[in-house]
Amino acid sequence: MLTLPTVLGVVVAVFLLIRLVPGDVVTQLIGLEGSLPRGRVEELKELFGLNRPLHVQFGEYMSKVARGNLGKSLRTGRPVGPELVRRFPVTVQLATMGLAIAIAIGVPVGILAALRRGRIADYVATAFVLLGLSVPSFWLGVLLILLFALRLGWLPPTGYISPAESVAGNIQHMLLPALSLGLVLAAASTRIVRSSLLEVLGRQYIRTARAKGLWESAVVLRHALRNALIPVVTVIGLQFGTLLGGTVIIEQIFALPGIGRYALEGINLRDYPVVQGAVLAIALSFTLVNLFVDMCYGFIDPRIRYE
Amino acid sequence: MASSTLASATSNWTPGRRAGLRTRLVRHPSARIGGVLIAMVFFGAVMAPFLTPYDPIQIAPPQRLQQPSRTHWLGNDLYGRDTFTRVLYGGRISLAVGVLSVSLALLLGGSIGAASGYWGGWLDSTVMRLSDILLAFPAILLAISLLAFLGGGFWNVVLAIAIIYTAPMARVARAAVISVRHEEYVDAAGAVGAGDARVLRKHILPNAIAPLVVESTLRLALAILAEAALSFLGLGTQPPAPTWGQMIAEGRSVMTFSSWPAIGPGLAITITVLGFNLLGDGIRDALDPHVHDS
Numbered sequence: 001m002l003t004l005p006t007v008l009g010v011v012v013a014v015f016l017l018i019r020l021v022p023g024d025v026v027t028q029l030i031g032l033e034g035s036l037p038r039g040r041v042e043e044l045k046e047l048f049g050l051n052r053p054l055h056v057q058f059g060e061y062m063s064k065v066a067r068g069n070l071g072k073s074l075r076t077g078r079p080v081g082p083e084l085v086r087r088f089p090v091t092v093q094l095a096t097m098g099l100a101i102a103i104a105i106g107v108p109v110g111i112l113a114a115l116r117r118g119r120i121a122d123y124v125a126t127a128f129v130l131l132g133l134s135v136p137s138f139w140l141g142v143l144l145i146l147l148f149a150l151r152l153g154w155l156p157p158t159g160y161i162s163p164a165e166s167v168a169g170n171i172q173h174m175l176l177p178a179l180s181l182g183l184v185l186a187a188a189s190t191r192i193v194r195s196s197l198l199e200v201l202g203r204q205y206i207r208t209a210r211a212k213g214l215w216e217s218a219v220v221l222r223h224a225l226r227n228a229l230i231p232v233v234t235v236i237g238l239q240f241g242t243l244l245g246g247t248v249i250i251e252q253i254f255a256l257p258g259i260g261r262y263a264l265e266g267i268n269l270r271d272y273p274v275v276q277g278a279v280l281a282i283a284l285s286f287t288l289v290n291l292f293v294d295m296c297y298g299f300i301d302p303r304i305r306y307e
Numbered sequence: 308m309a310s311s312t313l314a315s316a317t318s319n320w321t322p323g324r325r326a327g328l329r330t331r332l333v334r335h336p337s338a339r340i341g342g343v344l345i346a347m348v349f350f351g352a353v354m355a356p357f358l359t360p361y362d363p364i365q366i367a368p369p370q371r372l373q374q375p376s377r378t379h380w381l382g383n384d385l386y387g388r389d390t391f392t393r394v395l396y397g398g399r400i401s402l403a404v405g406v407l408s409v410s411l412a413l414l415l416g417g418s419i420g421a422a423s424g425y426w427g428g429w430l431d432s433t434v435m436r437l438s439d440i441l442l443a444f445p446a447i448l449l450a451i452s453l454l455a456f457l458g459g460g461f462w463n464v465v466l467a468i469a470i471i472y473t474a475p476m477a478r479v480a481r482a483a484v485i486s487v488r489h490e491e492y493v494d495a496a497g498a499v500g501a502g503d504a505r506v507l508r509k510h511i512l513p514n515a516i517a518p519l520v521v522e523s524t525l526r527l528a529l530a531i532l533a534e535a536a537l538s539f540l541g542l543g544t545q546p547p548a549p550t551w552g553q554m555i556a557e558g559r560s561v562m563t564f565s566s567w568p569a570i571g572p573g574l575a576i577t578i579t580v581l582g583f584n585l586l587g588d589g590i591r592d593a594l595d596p597h598v599h600d601s
Contacts, residue, residue, distance in 0.1 A: 009440035017452060134581035136532050136552075138539050139573035142559050146566050245445030249536055253559075263448070264540065267455035279444070279452050287443045 003291045010283045015061050018276055019054070070280070071273035073266075080277035084259060088281070090160065091258035094177055094250065095243050101182025102189050102236070109186070110193025111220065117198065125190055132187020138249045141180035145253075148176060158255040177254040181246050185239050192235040196228040203227075229300050237293030241286045248282075331593040338589020344582030348575070352398030361389040363396040364547045372565045382567035384557060390571045393549040397572060400550045401579065404465055404543075405530040411469035413523050416476025421515070423477065424484030425507055434481070438474035446471045446529075447536055454542040461544045464537055468530050479522045483515035490514075521591045528583035535576050551576050 045051045052060075064071070070080040113125035149157035155176055161169035200206065201224055209219045248260035255261075259278050266274030332338050351358060367387030375382045381390035423434040441449070453467040487493065488511065496510045537543040538552030546553060551572040558569025 005436060006439045006443050009436065010443050013440055013444075017456065130581060130584065131577070133584055134528070134577045136535050136539075136555075136573065136576055136580075138536060138552075139555055139569075139576065142555060142562070142569050142573070145559075146562055146569070150563060241445040242447075245447035248448055248451060249540065252540065260448075264451070267451060267542075270455075275452065275455055279448060282448055283444045286445055290443075 003287060006287055007284060010287060011065055011280065014276055014280045015058060018272055070277035073274050074271045075269050080273050083262065084277055084281050087257055087259045087262050090256055091247050091260060093174060094247050094256060094258060097174055097178035098181030098185060098243050099240065101178055102185035105186035106189025107193055110190040111197060113190065113194040114197035114201065125194065129187045129191045132184055135184065137180050137184045137246050138253060140183060141177065141250055141253045144176045144179055160256050177250045177256060180250050181243055185243060188239050189232065189236055192232050196231045197224055200224045200228045230297060233293060233296055233300060237290060240289045244282055244286050328593055332589060335589040335593050337585040338593065341582045341585025341589055344578055345586060348398055348579045348582065349402065351395045352402055355395035359389065359392040359395060361392040363388060363393045363549050372561060374565065375567055381571035382565055384568040385561050390568050393554060394571045394575045397549040397551045397554060398575060400544050400548065401531050401534055404468065404534040405527050408465045408468035408530050409472065409523050409526050411465065412472035412476045412526065413519065415469065416473040417480045417519055420477035420480025421484045421507060421512065424481035425488060425511065434477060438477055441474040447533060450533055450537060451540065451542060454537060459542045459545055464534060464543050468533050472526050472530065476522060479518050483518045484511055487511055487514045517594045521587055521594065524583055524587035524590055528580045528587065531576065531579055
């Protein structure tokens with residue numbers, strides 16, 4: 001199990017990221033503010049612990065992270081941890097809806113393309129894959145706003161309503177951002193479902209299943225698709241990182257109060273505790289998703305066992 | 308897995324096999340279409356001053372937000388600048404960032420991965436654990452974080468994108484080297500007294516280069532997408548120099564009046580990325596006789 005060393009590595013990498021800046025973060029802050037009084041500079045260095053040796057800083061940092069203390073925002077003075085907890089559901093909802101859209105489109109279209117190989121449906125699916133993998137998700141977001149919000153007026157262009165306020169309003173606000181992320185991932189899913197299913201459909205046990213008179217739907221869904229799922233789950237799991245990275249930009253475009261937007265606000269304002277906390281939260285979520293994907297293999301293919 | 312298959316399939320290349328590869332590549336429909344698209348984009352970017360009479364930076368307020376016409380094919384932006392002209396010039400930055408960052412990642416990742424695959428042991432374990440950590444960050448988030456500390460600008464964007472693609476490139480190089488390391492001709496070279504550096508340079512790398520070529524072509528597409536995303540967020544090359552991502556960001560703010568300032572650069576990104584994806588797929592298929600259905 002390599003997850004624990006990776007998690008520790010991520011925590012260390014985020015620590016180093018903020019300290020290996022040419023100069024230091026205080027110099028960067030001064031660059032943004034113009035100039036600061038000497039007392040304030042010392043105060044900021046004390047705040048970051050920059051006037052102490054690196055190993056001491058590291059020990060303090062690890063001890064704080066272990067206790068869930070991610071410091072306070074330099075701009076608002078609010079603790080970063082609770083803010084991340086407040087924003088996390090928005091990002092999770094966006095990523096989950098994006099993933100659901102990707103699976104809802106990618107799996108059936110991939111199956112159809114594999115079953116109709118070399119026919120019109122296959123060519124249409126291939127064109128969808130090629131375009132989907134080439135379109136930037138943020139441009140797709142802009143086009144979706146243009147079409148569905150500005151031209152047709154069906155959905156709101158930006159903003160967020162919590163599900164506690166209105167479930168319908170929440171879905172309406174989240175649909176376009178989720179489509180922007182999901183359509184790109186749907187293309188990747190279609191491609192892998194098609195190629196994986198084509199490979200499995202050529203196997204002997206599929207011929208046996210057909211020879212014993214099973215319905216085609218049973219052959220495809222019960223025998224072929226289940227065996228074709230391992231690479232599909234792997235690719236979707238790997239793409240989840242792209243999805244999480246994509247939320248940073250999509251949340252910005254659609255003004256969603258998630259962790260990605262929080263990270264970007266922190267970056268624009270040089271609010272380092274915010275950047276550190278948000279980057280840590282997203283990277284750790286990605287690592288845990290990868291662990292979950294690894295564990296899923298055992299459920300999909302009973303031959304896979306973990307010690 | 309594909310990397311090792313590619314490497315083994317292309318080991319012991321002869322001039323005849325290389326010519327065969329060229330023929331397969333030229334005949335491959337994806338590679339042909341991709342090559343044409345990329346050639347068009349490169350031609351447009353390089354020959355921009357001869358293809359358009361307009362200046363990409365000079366503002367022209369009387370012509371702001373004009374719709375497409377015979378003189379302005381993609382209309383004009385908020386400052387009256389010709390969108391088509393800016394798309395052509397913007398290609399220079401996107402392509403330059405893409406090519407430079409992927410070359411740097413190939414150099415760094417390729418060297419580290421090749422050394423790790425060849426020598427193995429603690430070096431291999433260390434490189435793999437470090438790449439696990441780098442790969443635990445969503446690529447674009449890592450690039451954004453790096454730029455937050457390095458600051459925006461052309462060279463910092465090149466560096467940030469190169470860093471995020473070093474780990475995947477190292478993994479491909481490592482797999483390719485491992486797949487040919489125990490071939491007989493490598494053992495033979497060692498047996499006649501060739502040193503490690505010579506074995507790596509003369510015998511292993513030429514036979515393990517194929518997967519790196521495929522990876523680099525496909526990474527170019529991703530690098531152009533990453534550059535566009537970073538410019539869109541204001542972390543890339545700074546205005547007034549036109550970049551596609553930054554043009555979409557500017558176009559978004561005037562979408563209620565004209566959609567062309569946002570549509571033009573987006574189409575350019577899509578065509579370029581599509582070109583590199585098609586070419587990468589074509590090269591992979593041409594190199595790997597086992598790949599028929601992808």
